[in-house]
Amino acid sequence: MIRVSPPGAGSAPLPADATRLDAPASRGRGVGRAPSAPRAGHGLDGLDVVEVERAERLAAMRSGELGSVHSWELVTAVDGPGTRLTTFLSGCPLRCLYCHNPDTFAMKDGTPVTAEELLSRMRRYLGVFQATGGGITLSGGEVLMQPAFAARILHGAHELGIHTAIDTSGYLGANASDDLLDDVDLVLLDVKAGDEETYARTTSRELQPTLDFGRRLAARGLTGHGPEVWIRFVLVPGLTDAWENVERIAEYASSLNGIRPGTVTRVEVLPFHQMGRSKWEAIGRDYELDGTAAPSVELTERVRVQFRAHGLTTY
Numbered sequence: 559m560i561r562v563s564p565p566g567a568g569s570a571p572l573p574a575d576a577t578r579l580d581a582p583a584s585r586g587r588g589v590g591r592a593p594s595a596p597r598a599g600h601g602l603d604g605l606d607v608v609e610v611e612r613a614e615r616l617a618a619m620r621s622g623e624l625g626s627v628h629s630w631e632l633v634t635a636v637d638g639p640g641t642r643l644t645t646f647l648s649g650c651p652l653r654c655l656y657c658h659n660p661d662t663f664a665m666k667d668g669t670p671v672t673a674e675e676l677l678s679r680m681r682r683y684l685g686v687f688q689a690t691g692g693g694i695t696l697s698g699g700e701v702l703m704q705p706a707f708a709a710r711i712l713h714g715a716h717e718l719g720i721h722t723a724i725d726t727s728g729y730l731g732a733n734a735s736d737d738l739l740d741d742v743d744l745v746l747l748d749v750k751a752g753d754e755e756t757y758a759r760t761t762s763r764e765l766q767p768t769l770d771f772g773r774r775l776a777a778r779g780l781t782g783h784g785p786e787v788w789i790r791f792v793l794v795p796g797l798t799d800a801w802e803n804v805e806r807i808a809e810y811a812s813s814l815n816g817i818r819p820g821t822v823t824r825v826e827v828l829p830f831h832q833m834g835r836s837k838w839e840a841i842g843r844d845y846e847l848d849g850t851a852a853p854s855v856e857l858t859e860r861v862r863v864q865f866r867a868h869g870l871t872t873y
Contacts (some may be wrong), residue, residue, distance in 0.1 A: 582730040590715030615670065622706030627676070628661065628699060629751065632683070638723040638744050638788075640692025643683055645676065645711075647696060649703035652727055653760040654750060655846050656794055658834025662699035680715060693721030693743070702730035705738060709761050712741035725790075729763055731771025739775070740783050745770055748790045751798055754808025760797060769810060777818035787822045789870075793853050794830040795859055812868040825865045825872040829853045 560685045575596055618624035621828040628646040637644045646659065648668025663669065680694055687693050695713050701724050703709050712722050723744035749768060751757035755763035778784040812820045829852055838845035853861075 577593075581847065585643040587801055591673055599819050600816055615873035617670075619670075619704070620627075620706060622673060622704075622708075622710040624670050624672055625676070625704050625707030625711075626665045627660070627671040629669050632686075634690070635698045637695040637697065637725060637746065638693065639721070641683075642687050642692050642723070643680060643687075644697050644725075647698045647701050647704050647708070650698055650700040651703065651729055652700065652750075652763050654761050654792075655797065656760075656792055656834070658831075658837065659699065660834065660837050660843060661841055665699075665703060672790055673707060673714065677714040677718075680720060684718065684720070687720055693720070695723040695725055695746070697725035697746075700730060701726055705730075705733040705735065709735065709738040709741070712738060712811045716741045720722060726771075727761075728768035728771035729761075731767055731774065734771075736778075736801060739778065739785065742785045744786045744788065746747040746788050746790055747775075748792075749807050749810065750792070752803045752808075752810065756798060756800070756803050760794075768789045772810070772815060774816055776814040776821040779818040779821060784818055784821065786820075790828060791825065791861075792828045792830055793858060794847065795850060795853050795857065797847070797850070797858060799853065799861065801864070804861050808865045808868045808870065811865070815869075822870060825862075827858060827862050827865070827872060 599653055615624065619626070622857070626648040628648045630643065632643055633643065634641045636642065646662060648662050650657075650663050651667030657663075694711070695710055696711060708724065712724075715722050721743050722741060723746060725746040725748065727748045727750065745803040746766070749772075750760050751765065754765050757763070757768075772787065774787060775787055787806070791798070791807055793802075798804075808825075811822045811825060830847070830850065831852055832847075832850075835845050835848065862872045
């Protein structure tokens with residue numbers, strides 16, 4: 559058992575290299591629009607810790623006792639209903655050209671945090687969650703890069719009566735066990751594109767796993783617990799804005815409701831912005847969308863109308 563005592567009496571033991579989470583900053587933002595500032599930017603307050611063997615750390619991560627966390631924030635009307643405590647996990651298999659969290663690409667760059675420590679901080683916000691109809695959201699990076707850790711957090715939150723959400727591309731949907739999904743109330747499913755070519759250009763990966771994961775979520779509701787699904791789509795002029803590309807996403811979202819009515823309760827069209835560019839520069843990566851402008855109001859509304867034409871509540 560790895561133990562480390564942080565400064566101060568009465569502190570709970572933590573694994574070496576773990577970080578104690580103090581209150582995150584809070585920012586309110588409207589629903590269905592791009593964030594007003596780069597996401598995953600608040601970080602975590604540090605803790606003096608002892609050395610630990612790499613093998614012991616890896617074992618703790620495999621069991622889900624320890625996770626690699628980038629940062630967290632308290633937000634209202636973003637990442638799900640009510641006030642959310644959104645935790646950004648490190649590690650992602652996609653390389654989205656517009657990613658505003660490129661510093662979460664590598665799991666090794668995150669900070670080790672115990673599930674126990676994270677859950678203890680969530681307890682502090684029970685009153686806020688109850689008053690606002692909010693809860694927790696696990697984001698990233700890609701939450702399903704760390705399924706054991708995510709499962710512990712989601713299960714622990716459910717035992718506390720907290721509404722749970724995961725923000726995922728669905729690309730690693732096969733990593734999500736049925737037990738994990740039993741503890742998820744809402745899936746924010748990021749569908750990056752509707753056709754294979756655009757998806758590959760945007761993410762450097764394949765579209766099919768995302769489609770399969772969404773269908774699995776819809777089918778689960780026919781025999782057991784099926785989480786609510788919000789489809790998220792980032793609108794990038796010259797990359798994802800083609801009428802045919804948008805239409806395929808709308809048809810897909812509508813098809814999930816055909817499998818189980820009420821699966822997709824909303825679509826969020828998120829206009830592209832340049833707020834993450836500085837992070838790409840900071841980590842020494844080329845930012846291909848440097849000259850891309852934000853979509854016009856007219857283009858954004860055209861896309862939203864496309865989704866609404868398929869009977870989808872769209873913001």
